[in-house]
Amino acid sequence: MRNALLLSLSFLLLLSCQQPQPPKLILKECTYQTSNPTLQLYNDVLIELVENNFYHLYLGESFVDSVSEIHNLYEPEDSTKTYEKLRKVYALYSQRQRAIFKRPEKWCTLYLDTTWNGKHHFEDMLRYYAKDSTERFFRRHFGFEAPDWKPHYLYTLQTQQTDFTAKDFSTCTFKVADIKDYRRDKNNCEVGRMQFSKVIYNKDQTKAWLYYEFHCDGNCGTGDVLTVEKVKNKWVIKKTAGQWIS
Numbered sequence: 001m002r003n004a005l006l007l008s009l010s011f012l013l014l015l016s017c018q019q020p021q022p023p024k025l026i027l028k029e030c031t032y033q034t035s036n037p038t039l040q041l042y043n044d045v046l047i048e049l050v051e052n053n054f055y056h057l058y059l060g061e062s063f064v065d066s067v068s069e070i071h072n073l074y075e076p077e078d079s080t081k082t083y084e085k086l087r088k089v090y091a092l093y094s095q096r097q098r099a100i101f102k103r104p105e106k107w108c109t110l111y112l113d114t115t116w117n118g119k120h121h122f123e124d125m126l127r128y129y130a131k132d133s134t135e136r137f138f139r140r141h142f143g144f145e146a147p148d149w150k151p152h153y154l155y156t157l158q159t160q161q162t163d164f165t166a167k168d169f170s171t172c173t174f175k176v177a178d179i180k181d182y183r184r185d186k187n188n189c190e191v192g193r194m195q196f197s198k199v200i201y202n203k204d205q206t207k208a209w210l211y212y213e214f215h216c217d218g219n220c221g222t223g224d225v226l227t228v229e230k231v232k233n234k235w236v237i238k239k240t241a242g243q244w245i246s
């Protein structure tokens with residue numbers, strides 16, 4: 001009995017010494033299957049990015065802003081209080097996501113750009129490539145080990161994806177529209193606009209890399225190189241190498 005009591009007390013002490021863990025955002029899963037493996041990858045990655053990143057704008061900008069103001073997420077506090085606030089916010093995000101799930105009349109719109117207008121970020125990156133070894137370059141700029149890469153992959157990442165258009169995508173909580181329709185509907189709820197590069201696969205097509213750019217109003221956006229892996233017939237993001245943010 002005494003040993004059991006000591007073991008229980010030791011366990012509780014260990015728990016009290018652990019650092020608080022950040023909460024997880026629990027969302028209803030959107031399933032999608034297609035016979036085209038690359039479209040499957042793009043679709044899986046797009047849903048994960050929109051529902052877990054992009055400032056959660058697919059839930060409605062006014063809704064996200066109101067939640068942030070109520071819980072005052074921007075006020076500096078210790079991690080325990082911050083995580084508690086974040087836990088409440090995630091609960092509201094989860095509730096909202098389920099409320100709009102497969103209800104298109106409540107959806108905001110993401111615009112898919114297949115034109116890639118303007119200067120590409122990788123044009124600047126190429127200047128550094130000539131100065132560094134392959135290993136140093138990929139580790140510094142992408143956070144990846146050189147054995148996973150071949151030199152021409154860098155050029156693939158700056159090549160626009162044009163094989164799939166907005167009508168090819170299937171989602172459960174937001175619309176995907178062509179970039180030509182951007183800003184035509186003044187009353188439309190907008191997520192933003194984004195672009196994908198072509199995909200680089202490993203030999204057995206269980207791991208891949210791609211680049212994307214996302215832009216929202218004003219100086220708002222980000223560009224990342226993603227490492228994605230196939231897990232139980234679904235592509236999931238395993239690593240993000242940020243290239244720029246504004």
